[in-house]
Ligand SMILES: Nc1nc2c(ncn2[C@@H]2O[C@H](COP(=O)(O)OP(=O)(O)OP(=O)(O)O)[C@@H](O)[C@H]2O)c(=O)[nH]1
């Protein structure tokens with residue numbers, strides 16, 4: 001199948017990137033949020049570059065959406081690659097490992113405090129920048145850190161607009177930033193994984209191609225049973241190309257439009273929505289990068 005190239009780099013992302021670079025001198029800790037379902041595809045190479053000389057924490061968020069074994073593989077991978085000083089799997093949804101995150105932030109903050117107090121400074125502020133691609137849960141995580149709904153959270157990419165400084169406690173401040181992607185996805189798989197996971201707005205996507213690639217992935221991972229159970233599919237429905245499976249979903253779920261035609265549009269969107277909310281099982285999409 002010929003794949004349409006996916007790209008999403010609107011002007012506000014470039015502006016955000018410039019804003020982040022400008023604020024970098026103020027920042028001590030860069031907390032990069034990645035999506036547990038796509039830990040490699042959701043790492044923005046620009047963030048890697050401008051966080052180089054900072055303390056770096058990678059938070060693998062949405063860990064509730066993937067299997068524990070898969071999470072362990074990614075954590076090891078980031079640590080071995082020296083991608084960050086600390087790597088923590090977490091769920092801003094369930095609160096899993098939030099306590100550990102506080103401990104890590106406190107540790108980094110107190111190291112800085114001690115260092116500067118030795119130099120004679122009395123008041124030391126630690127500033128943390130929370131960044132990542134759109135829709136990974138940055139704002140939700142911040143609300144969990146702060147303990148109240150300070151940052152706006154939305155079930156669509158590009159929700160946060162503009163920067164927002166938030167005070168966590170005496171001497172500790174945090175910057176919420178809008179999600180940013182980068183100008184060109186070198187690997188087509190990255191664009192599609194971002195699209196499937198919900199980091200790119202559906203309005204600009206070739207959603208049917210995206211759904212096809214997704215079905216193909218599930219089949220290659222041996223996850224046909226998850227689809228069968230959810231959409232009442234039969235063995236024979238998997239004969240032929242992945243696009244047929246989408247038609248079969250519409251057929252078995254009786255998704256019809258005017259003139260009793262199958263509603264492929266509805267089947268496509270239902271499929272993606274179900275994966276994004278964890279209803280098709282707990283699995284990620286990046287395993288073919290390393291396995
Ligand atoms: N399952 C699950 N969903 C989460 C988690 N964290 C956030 N979400 C959901 O993901 C969606 C995006 O969350 P936000 O906090 O708005 O994401 P963001 O990274 O700030 O997004 P932008 O502002 O668009 O860059 C919302 O629907 C959240 O409820 C998590 O740990 N698990």
Ligand SMILES: [Mg+2]
Pocket residue numbers: 138139140152153159160177178179
């Ligand atoms: Mg946000």
